[in-house]
Amino acid sequence: MANNDQNDKELNDYLNGDSDVSKAYRASNKQKPSSKIDDAIFSAAKEAVDSNLLKEKPKFHKAPWVKPVSIAAMITLSVSLVVTIQQESGKPLISEPDIEMFDSATVIEESAITETIISSDDASAPAPAVLGAAEDMYRAEEKTEAAKARMKAVPAKKILSKEKAQLEVLKESASADEQILPSAPTGVEFDGAVSIKQDYELSMKEETLLKIKGLWEQGEIFKAKETYENFTKDYPDVSSESIKEILGDYIYNGLLNN
Amino acid sequence: MSLEIHYYEMDKDTSDEDLMLRYATGDVAAFEALYVRHKGPVYRYMLNLCRNEAVAEELYQEVWMKLIKAREKYQVKAKFTTYLYKLAHNQFIDHYRKQNVRIVEDQSVEIDDVEHGQLSKNNPEKKAQTNQTIKKLSGLLASLPNEQQEVFLLREEAGMSVPEIAETLSINQEAAKSRLRYAISKLRAGLSVE
Numbered sequence: 018m019a020n021n022d023q024n025d026k027e028l029n030d031y032l033n034g035d036s037d038v039s040k041a042y043r044a045s046n047k048q049k050p051s052s053k054i055d056d057a058i059f060s061a062a063k064e065a066v067d068s069n070l071l072k073e074k075p076k077f078h079k080a081p082w083v084k085p086v087s088i089a090a091m092i093t094l095s096v097s098l099v100v101t102i103q104q105e106s107g108k109p110l111i112s113e114p115d116i117e118m119f120d121s122a123t124v125i126e127e128s129a130i131t132e133t134i135i136s137s138d139d140a141s142a143p144a145p146a147v148l149g150a151a152e153d154m155y156r157a158e159e160k161t162e163a164a165k166a167r168m169k170a171v172p173a174k175k176i177l178s179k180e181k182a183q184l185e186v187l188k189e190s191a192s193a194d195e196q197i198l199p200s201a202p203t204g205v206e207f208d209g210a211v212s213i214k215q216d217y218e219l220s221m222k223e224e225t226l227l228k229i230k231g232l233w234e235q236g237e238i239f240k241a242k243e244t245y246e247n248f249t250k251d252y253p254d255v256s257s258e259s260i261k262e263i264l265g266d267y268i269y270n271g272l273l274n275n
Numbered sequence: 276m277s278l279e280i281h282y283y284e285m286d287k288d289t290s291d292e293d294l295m296l297r298y299a300t301g302d303v304a305a306f307e308a309l310y311v312r313h314k315g316p317v318y319r320y321m322l323n324l325c326r327n328e329a330v331a332e333e334l335y336q337e338v339w340m341k342l343i344k345a346r347e348k349y350q351v352k353a354k355f356t357t358y359l360y361k362l363a364h365n366q367f368i369d370h371y372r373k374q375n376v377r378i379v380e381d382q383s384v385e386i387d388d389v390e391h392g393q394l395s396k397n398n399p400e401k402k403a404q405t406n407q408t409i410k411k412l413s414g415l416l417a418s419l420p421n422e423q424q425e426v427f428l429l430r431e432e433a434g435m436s437v438p439e440i441a442e443t444l445s446i447n448q449e450a451a452k453s454r455l456r457y458a459i460s461k462l463r464a465g466l467s468v469e
Contacts, residue, residue: 027463028456032430032437038412038462042431045409050318054332055310058339062298062306065343069301 222252226263233268245272291355299346310339313356316432317363323428324367326417334370338363353442356433360443364425371421408466415465423458426451 030036225248232241248255261269289305291312297305317338322331341362349358416424429435429443441451 024456024460027459028452031455031459036459036463037466038459039431041408041412041466042416045412046319046323046431047315048319048322049315050332050335054336055314058310058336058343059303059307061340062310062343063303065346066298066301066303069347 218252222248222255223263225251226260229272230264230268233264233271238271241268242272292351295346295349295355296351299349306343309355313359317359320360320363320428320432321367323416324421324424325370330370334363334366338366341366354439356435357439357443360429360433360435361445364444367425411466412462415462418465419458419461423454423461426454427458427462430455 027036031038225244229241229244229248232238232244257269264272289308291309294305294309298309318331318335321335321338322328325331325334338359342359345362352358416427419427425444426440429440433439433443435443437452437455438448440455441448444451
């Protein structure tokens with residue numbers, strides 16, 4: 018009990034600062050960390066603050082709208098860049114040029130040109146018969162296929178202009194041929210528009226003869242004779258054999274005799 | 276040198292808690308002032324506990340690094356010294372557990388010649404006596420159990436009261452008082468032995 022009291026007294030004295038133990042300890046313990054350690058700790062403290070400042074700055078940039086706006090801007094720029102490049106290069110926006118579509122347009126244009134040639138060459142002639150028109154269409158299709166084949170190797174616009182030029186040349190040469198060789202024999206093949214014209218004339222001759230035959234068979238003898246006379250004037254080169262082949266001997270002889 | 280200048284420029288009446296709060300907002304000078312105030316006591320606390328200078332330095336740096344990392348979360352719930360020495364205590368305990376051995380004294384605490392001179396006042400006989408007392412105290416302190424060493428060091432270095440020691444070590448006040456009582460009794464008894 019007395020020992021405890023002694024200890025409590027010592028403790029109270031110690032806590033009040035009146036202790037040899039404290040004096041001795043304070044006298045002996047004056048060690049301090051080295052300046053190297055001090056510097057290391059100060060550097061760490063400063064770096065922590067600096068890095069914290071760096072971390073705070075990006076927070077502004079990490080606003081929720083930044084990412085979607087960036088993506089939208091990137092897409093807009095990309096699209097506008099592609100459009101600009103394509104416009105400058107002169108290519109269509111659709112990547113693959115449609116040669117088939119261009120072929121069709123060329124065919125249509127070519128058919129129109131062919132019709133123009135026919136109508137301008139023989140404007141006063143009667144409308145072609147169904148049979149003759151079918152033959153013309155068949156030949157026109159053959160020419161179209163040949164033109165398509167040539168187009169594959171040459172740019173479409175150049176083909177079109179070349180074809181136009183060729184047709185113009187053929188048109189002129191056909192007119193010249195008609196003047197120089199008006200009695201060219203049937204069946205002689207000419208290239209291009211010349212052969213088409215001759216075919217058309219042939220079909221016209223056949224049609225006229227069939228018309229005469231029809232008039233005769235209907236009893237309109239006078240009209241048949243009149244038409245036949247015109248026919249012989251228009252086509253003096255047609256042989257009597259050819260006429261007989263279509264009209265038959267009976268009608269042919271009747272036209273001549275009456 | 277610049278450190279000392281900063282320290283004296285800082286308001287000396289500024290509390291530890293305010294300095295720590297200022298450092299948490301990025302005031303490095305506040306940290307410097309705080310460090311200058313506490314660097315010696317914390318270092319000696321660790322050195323006397325560890326009795327190994329290299330280990331003590333390592334643990335000492337770790338304590339301050341933890342304080343730096345924890346600055347943003349720091350809140351004034353108690354005295355700053357309590358907070359600081361809790362960090363130091365935990366650091367020592369962690370090291371002690373990792374080593375799983377009692378720290379062996381291999382450190383002969385050097386005597387500060389200047390302080391020694393002040394005490395002896397150029398009296399060679401008294402100087403020798405003081406030197407002997409200090410060496411003895413160092414040996415006695417090292418011989419104390421860690422728990423008693425620690426309460427003594429918290430009292431001497433941090434100037435803590437018994438309740439503050441109890442809070443720092445997470446023990447009740449009676450236990451803190453008891454440990455301190457035994458520590459003082461042993462040290463006094465050892466010093467009185469011729």
